[in-house]
Structure formats: C-alpha cells, structure tokens
Amino acid sequence: MLLNQKCERMNRIAIYTLTSSLHDEEAVGKATREFLDSLELDYEMCGADFSDYGTHALDLIYVRTGGTEGIFQRLLPQLVSAQRPFYLLASGKSNSLAASLEILSYLNQKGLKGEVIHGSTTYVKQRLQQLMQQQESPSQLLLNQVRMGMIGKPSDWLIASRYDAEAIKEKLGAELVEIGIDELLEVVNTIPMPAPTQIGSQPNIQQALPGAEQIYEALKVLVKKYCLNALTLRCFDLLPKLHNTGCLALARLNAEGVVATCEGDVPAMLTMMVAQKLWGKSGFQSNPASVNPEKGELLLAHCTIPLNMVSRYEYDTHFESGIGVGIRGYVENGPVTIMKIDGGLKRFFVAEGMLMDSLSKSDLCRTQLLVKMVEPSCLSSYFLKNPIGNHHVVVLGHHRAELEQVLAAICG
Numbered sequence: 001m002l003l004n005q006k007c008e009r010m011n012r013i014a015i016y017t018l019t020s021s022l023h024d025e026e027a028v029g030k031a032t033r034e035f036l037d038s039l040e041l042d043y044e045m046c047g048a049d050f051s052d053y054g055t056h057a058l059d060l061i062y063v064r065t066g067g068t069e070g071i072f073q074r075l076l077p078q079l080v081s082a083q084r085p086f087y088l089l090a091s092g093k094s095n096s097l098a099a100s101l102e103i104l105s106y107l108n109q110k111g112l113k114g115e116v117i118h119g120s121t122t123y124v125k126q127r128l129q130q131l132m133q134q135q136e137s138p139s140q141l142l143l144n145q146v147r148m149g150m151i152g153k154p155s156d157w158l159i160a161s162r163y164d165a166e167a168i169k170e171k172l173g174a175e176l177v178e179i180g181i182d183e184l185l186e187v188v189n190t191i192p193m194p195a196p197t198q199i200g201s202q203p204n205i206q207q208a209l210p211g212a213e214q215i216y217e218a219l220k221v222l223v224k225k226y227c228l229n230a231l232t233l234r235c236f237d238l239l240p241k242l243h244n245t246g247c248l249a250l251a252r253l254n255a256e257g258v259v260a261t262c263e264g265d266v267p268a269m270l271t272m273m274v275a276q277k278l279w280g281k282s283g284f285q286s287n288p289a290s291v292n293p294e295k296g297e298l299l300l301a302h303c304t305i306p307l308n309m310v311s312r313y314e315y316d317t318h319f320e321s322g323i324g325v326g327i328r329g330y331v332e333n334g335p336v337t338i339m340k341i342d343g344g345l346k347r348f349f350v351a352e353g354m355l356m357d358s359l360s361k362s363d364l365c366r367t368q369l370l371v372k373m374v375e376p377s378c379l380s381s382y383f384l385k386n387p388i389g390n391h392h393v394v395v396l397g398h399h400r401a402e403l404e405q406v407l408a409a410i411c412g
Contacts (some may be wrong), residue, residue: 054082066095152234296376
C-alpha cells in the first residue's frame, strides 16, 4: 500500500501553500479554489504541510498572498534537501506575484534555481504541462537506450572535443558503439556504384555523386547492423581513400531521423541527439566562421546540413579539399537556437538569435548562416573567451528556457 501511494505521488502535481495570517482565510480559500479550478489540474493539495515536499512528480509552491516571504525563508533549509528547482505559482491576487518575485530574488542570491509560474490561464496550463512532461522523461533518461556509433576516432584536430563515455551512459542512458573506419570502407566496396546523374553544371560533382551515394548506402548498412540512433563519422579519412566525402550521406541521414555528425565529434552528436529527443528537430553542426561583437552577428558554416532544415540546396565540392560533394543549403530566415554540450557533461551553452541570411561565400564551407544574436554579449564573453570547442549546433526556433532547464539537470 505504501509503495502504491509513493508511485501515485510520483505521477502527480503537489500544491503547497504560503499564506499570510493577516489575510482572511475564507476569502483566500475561495480565491484559491477559483484559481486552481481554472487551471483544470490533477493535483494533490498539501497546503501548509511541507513534510513530504520533493516526493511528487512536480512540486508547486502556491504563494497565495503577500507577506509570505519570511515564511518561505524559514522553510528553505527544509526544502533544499529535495534538490529541485523551486516553482512558485502566483495568481496575481492579494500581492501573490509581488511576494513570489521577492522569494525568487532571494533564491537567486543564494544560487538556487527557481521560476515564477504566472500569466494567463492558457500560459500557466501550458507551462505546467511542459514541466510535467520533463518529469515524466527525467533528464538522466533523456537518451535512454539510444545507441550512438563512432565510425572512426575523433579527428586529430578536435583536441578539446573529448568525451566521457561513462558519464554519457550514467547521466543520459546512451551507449557509445565503436566501429572501425575500415569496416565502413569494406561495406562501401560491396555497394554497387550507382549510375552517373546529370545534376548541376560542374562535371567533377557529377562524377562524385555516385560515390557519395555509395557512402550513404554503406552508412545505412552500419546503422541497421548496429541498431544505431545516431552516428559520428571520421569523414576526412574518406578523402584520400575514396576521393569523396560524407557530406551528402550525413545530410540525408539527418533528414531521415538518424542523427549524423562530422569529424568523429561526439559532443556535437550528443548535442544534436538532445535536440532531436526534445523537439524532434534536426540540428546543423557548424563552425563559427566569424564573430562580430559590435554588430552582434555570428556567421556559422559547414559543408553539410540536414536536408529537412533547408528550403533549397545546391551541390558543390567539399570546401577544404575541393573534391567530393558538399551541400550548400539555404534556410528560411527566422528564430534559431545555438547550443553545445560538453562531452564530459559538465558544461553547456545555449543562446538564441535570428537567422538573417544564408550566404554563399566562396572562401567558406558551403552552407553559411548569418545569425543576429538576441544577447550579443555572448559573442565576446563566450565564443571569444570561454567556448566549448569549435562545433556548435543550430536548431530552428527559440528553445532556450526549456533547454537550459534540461541541461542544467544533466550537467549540474
């Protein structure tokens, strides 16, 4: 019976209340019922009894009135043991919001995480639904049973983009599978060479396309053989051995739902896998090509991009080598999120921006996205002073608030 009760608590919202003794309980009680009824929640009302705080799926502290800041301050030593963010529900009546803001400021001063849940009925319901979904899929299980293939070792120049396989398994539930680059080459040799395709005006690209198709088909064989949800490819090894690139293959695999990254970059693969799990969206693994702190602009570039991110694309050669098939993608302007997770799951970076243009400079990797940052200060404070490696991932849409909460739990 006790076990069943515990399981039931772990699937419900608990509402704890803070109320000043100066307020009329009957009036406050009526306002409480009206407010909570409007939210249409399935909740357990715990009231002023915080003895089981931290045992439910989601704990809400309903600040019913002003004058409750001191009550919360006295309770805090008891509540911090739950090691959870503090969610302060504010109705906007009886100085509820004012007290909530004072409490949140106090928490911030102490380095504790919190959020005031306040706004229209629709907003509050949606935010609580988001929080419940996050609890149903705990951050430490975000990539549970995900298998991520490493086809070849990380490229030699990724000296800061290392990873901790044990931390990835323990915190995310994901497994890294090592696959030798030679195995990929062997599979490529078993794939019949497709017939040449007349695409584009560059003869060298037309000649390279069948080989790029071979690489794509070979990677699909390995995905099936090893039951992979994601892979990262030491792609530059293909240049001397196949005189071709993996750019087209990775662009297609990402569009098909298999996260695929370049250069054996495990942290980039992790970052893109998190984006896919949270929002079902592909990510663009890119190099910061230039930073303009004065204009608040960041130019990101790479020779491949998921084909489901672009409005149109063109074939070109791979930039550094001038051979094979690269992708020049054009993306619709609009909101984007730029993100990166450290391979040891100790740090993360998230920032939002507006995609202003897709460029086609001849002296850069083929897909080039120009982003105006929402908070330009990150260009100097993060990118130029304390970056997490080179590659960063661009995802369409603004997702910073949700992502920071999830990654804080993972990297905390």
